[in-house]
Amino acid sequence: MRKKGILLCAFSAMSFGFVPLFTKVVMQEGLDVVAIGFFRFLGLGLFSLGMIRLQKRPFSIEIKRFPAIVADSFFQVVTMLLLSASYLFIPTGNATSLHFMYPVFVFLILYLYYKNHFSGMQWLALVLCAAGIVCFIDFDNMNNWIGMGIAIASGLTYAIYMVILDKQGLAQIDPFVLSFIGCVLETVFLAILGLGMGSFHLSLNASGVLSLVILAGLSVCGTLLLQVGTRYIGSGMASLFCLFEPLTSLICGWMILKDPLRWGSVLGCLLIFGGILLILKPPKRSQMKKIKWIKK
Template identity: 35%
Template sequence: MKIKGVLFTILSAVIFGFTPALANITYDLGNNALSMTFFRSLFAIPFLFLILKIKKIPLKIEKREASNIFILSLIGVALTIGLLYSSYSYIGIGAATTLHFMYPMFIALACKFIFKETLGIGKVLSLVIAFFGVMFFMDTNSSGNIVGALMALISGVTYAFYVLWIDKKGLVKINHYKLTFYIVTFASLQMFIGNFFGGYIKFNLPLKAYIIIIICSLLASIVGIVSFQIGVSIIGSTSAAIFSLFEPVTSVISGVVIFKEVLNLNKILGCIIILISITYLALESKLKGKYIEDKIEI
């Protein structure tokens, strides 16, 4: 079993599930979601540049790789986050998160019907179980606005694009630190152009806010992104998407621990079902002896 890829994917999911709770603290200090996204990418650039220099990794990339990374950061990062955070203004966070986390389904469907890959019964059953688990996070009282719902759903599609683009365009073969350096560089530039003139980026923030932003940047834009790339390179995009479902579970736990949010029955059931889905995939894959291809076709 490719346990290394699983562990790196879970680590990235835990980080991506935890850092929004930290980011939420900065919002009370004058920051906002789009500004946070810009700074999270921007502050990662010098740290990644230093890592590349210390490891003596050349910055040079091919023109084709640069164009693919630019598209990746624009659609998979800037557009995804912009749509998801904008959807919060129309529907509840619970409903938006639920619709966004349909992306493992989109990845599986794309792999099956676009890339003509064989999906094993284990992956299919895990996805179905996970789907019902994610539905328990749905906030039925605030999911009626069609604009917000479409934004959140499309953010799931664009994030699925992010996962598949890294995998299918061979970007996982690029050094992970180099790839992440160019992703955050392009993303920060795109977010700056897209949000500066709208006044969304906030520079006049207290020191506490900047300290938290830097922590989030190191965790999410470096450790999280690099870990996810390693995970995808080892276990593939579909399996990585399923193990990424640790993210909403981590978000629930973070909300309870940090913000003393109420842990209701629906959230508990959702977490349990998602964990069952992930455990089933891990056990089934262990028995098969591999993650990328299963012997049973659908």
């Protein structure tokens, strides 16, 4: 199950890693981040509902889980809005790099609030991954504290989203049912916000429509795989394997968009891969009783 969870989280991250590429195409057609988010969540919700009906899955959840679903949906939407707002103050690459410090917040929340214990190898993996993300930052353009604060805040809200998904038992709910309920809440919120802001100007050409459909598809893969993967390995380890997302975005930008590749980014990739390799190796059997893994 551990290997399955790792693979699911890694593929989820790689799916999300393609999102910036297609988001850029759609934004060039005139849609803002609120409208894009609305259509992404709408596509995910419709797909989830279709799978529920097609497979005749039981559409039921415990009432006590509903407040956690509302909270998780709220933090997911706020994360998207905060990260997008940070782009107004600092370069998108820097904002994204600061956002991906969220594994640090996940570990701290689990350690300080939930009293989870981690092995020395896991802490070392976290340090290497965090150092790798720092290498992605272009410090010459890091001169706006407001933008930096907003980007870091987006990482904190996403960390809370992941911890709630794990610790409040949401990852144990049928992923299609959970996604559908969450998407209903998220699309209603974004629809109200978008109508107030005048976000819905539908003048997309064929390329824009195709990119929007692909964005919805990537959201389907990324969200559902993350939910199931977190069920198997917990939010701590899942947050580290989610770092395949910036690596995918970096490679995509370099190969497809012809973005320049900095040496710092290359070093960052090596550090992140090094950190991930440390936690890919399972502990020896003699140490299994001594080590309390993130997922209990």
